[in-house]
Amino acid sequence: EDKVVQSPLSLVVHEGDTVTLNCSYEVTNFRSLLWYKQEKKAPTFLFMLTSSGIEKKSGRLSSILDKKELFSILNITATQTGDSAIYLCAVPSQGGSEKLVFGKGTKLTVNP
Amino acid sequence: GAVVSQHPSRVICKSGTSVKIECRSLDFQATTMFWYRQFPKQSLMLMATSNEGSKATYEQGVEKDKFLINHASLTLSTLTVTSAHPEDSSFYICSARGTRARAASYEQYFGPGTRLTVT
Numbered sequence: 001e002d003k004v005v006q007s008p009l010s011l012v013v014h015e016g017d018t019v020t021l022n023c024s025y026e027v028t029n030f031r032s033l034l035w036y037k038q039e040k041k042a043p044t045f046l047f048m049l050t051s052s053g054i055e056k057k058s059g060r061l062s063s064i065l066d067k068k069e070l071f072s073i074l075n076i077t078a079t080q081t082g083d084s085a086i087y088l089c090a091v092p093s094q095g096g097s098e099k100l101v102f103g104k105g106t107k108l109t110v111n112p
Numbered sequence: 113g114a115v116v117s118q119h120p121s122r123v124i125c126k127s128g129t130s131v132k133i134e135c136r137s138l139d140f141q142a143t144t145m146f147w148y149r150q151f152p153k154q155s156l157m158l159m160a161t162s163n164e165g166s167k168a169t170y171e172q173g174v175e176k177d178k179f180l181i182n183h184a185s186l187t188l189s190t191l192t193v194t195s196a197h198p199e200d201s202s203f204y205i206c207s208a209r210g211t212r213a214r215a216a217s218y219e220q221y222f223g224p225g226t227r228l229t230v231t
Contacts, residue, residue, distance in 0.1 A: 034220075036222075041224045041225050042118075042205045042223055042224050042225040043156070043222050044222070045220075045221065045222075088155065088156070099146060099158055099161055100146070100158070100220060101158075102156045103155060104154070104155045105155050
């Protein structure tokens, strides 16, 4: 069964800190890994990773994939209170529907 | 681009009644739509996958007669919770995956969600 495990489940930091969120996965026929940010409503897309070692970057957020060790990390530098959210990692499951299997998420709280 | 809307955003209904939730892709054609449910402090749980013009595929443990899904067009899917009970109270989120010309193959665009409360 395809599985995604995120750690830590919860993280509290101060503004300006740098955080690293982890996502490990087990999936048959890996194709990609996706990161989402969920605030009070539905998730918003951050990154899609398909190749090992290539960093994707968007402002203070960056992410990288290691297909050999089956994990990905999401880094946020110089955190702001607006970064407070649940960060979800997902992989497409096997089969034709291409449904996503989500991890439980990391709840990040950035305090002023 | 790639905007998905849901309606209503919040609904309160009485036990035993039915509630319909709409999911629309506003600026792209969604060949596949997904319906998720999220309980407090838990992750998204996929309920069903809906392909335009065909029957939905339900995940194990999800009652297809209780959660009716209709994907009648490339821009609209509906989820009807029939004979709702308080335990059906949850946050329901849809997502849409576009045709390969408009969106990355495995990228899903989420609607804003519908908070259902059954009293």
